[in-house]
Ligand SMILES: Nc1ncnc2c1ncn2[C@@H]1O[C@H](COP(=O)(O)OP(=O)(O)OP(=O)(O)O)[C@@H](O)[C@H]1O
């Protein structure tokens with residue numbers, strides 16, 4: 001379980017003359033094994049909160065607790081998938097997935113096994129020897145996911161992982177992610193700008209508002225699972241459409257309220 005307790009975060013400019021309040025007093029509990037999405041206008045602090053929850057940034061105020069321990073830095077059971085693929089161009093797909101395991105000091109034979117499994121999980125077993133520049137955007141994103149999965153995390157933090165993909169590949173990736181998630185139900189915190197993506201994937205959609213970044217709604221998405229076996233039926237169901245419309249309405253209010261909109 002992830003517990004975000006009264007988290008606020010201020011960014012201070014290099015010359016210390018400007019203070020920007022990115023997050024204000026956010027409290028959330030995320031149950032283990034659930035899929036939760038963060039949705040909200042640009043600049044409302046979604047990435048900041050994800051990085052705080054993962055231990056990459058220390059919040060100005062408040063605390064994050066995961067499984068009864070206070071987060072004070074990154075840990076191997078928490079993996080992050082970034083929007084930018086962040087692959088090392090001089091390493092093959094295999095080499096990229098292997099990288100965090102090398103850093104952890106895992107022995108070569110075990111590493112080989114783990115990497116082979118992670119590449120197979122994302123459907124790229126035949127592409128291990130390809131370099132990033134030889135892979136499509138969707139494949140690079142899958143390598144990023146395989147790299148995150150290879151460390152066997154209990155918690156997966158994903159920051160707009162499909163944002164750069166074309167719409168068809170994006171839908172395929174959503175289905176693959178749902179299939180993968182159904183097989184082991186890790187705790188996933190997923191940032192997206194897509195209302196449909198958030199509703200389709202999530203057990204809960206947390207909506208954020210800006211200036212300062214804060215939680216404005218917490219919506220339980222009780223659509224049936226699995227959702228990948230007949231995604232069309234899910235996406236055309238009255239319940240899905242109702243969730244999507246309700247969330248859109250709230251989001252539009254936030255966008256209108258943005259200072260520079
Ligand atoms: N390193 C930084 N230094 C100063 N300000 C920052 C820094 N990182 C983020 N900010 C500011 O904090 C606010 C929240 O940023 P954040 O990246 O968390 O937003 P976001 O919700 O992820 O936005 P987007 O949807 O565009 O990715 C923004 O106004 C941004 O300008």
Ligand SMILES: [Mg+2]
Pocket residue numbers: 046047048159
């Ligand atoms: Mg962001």
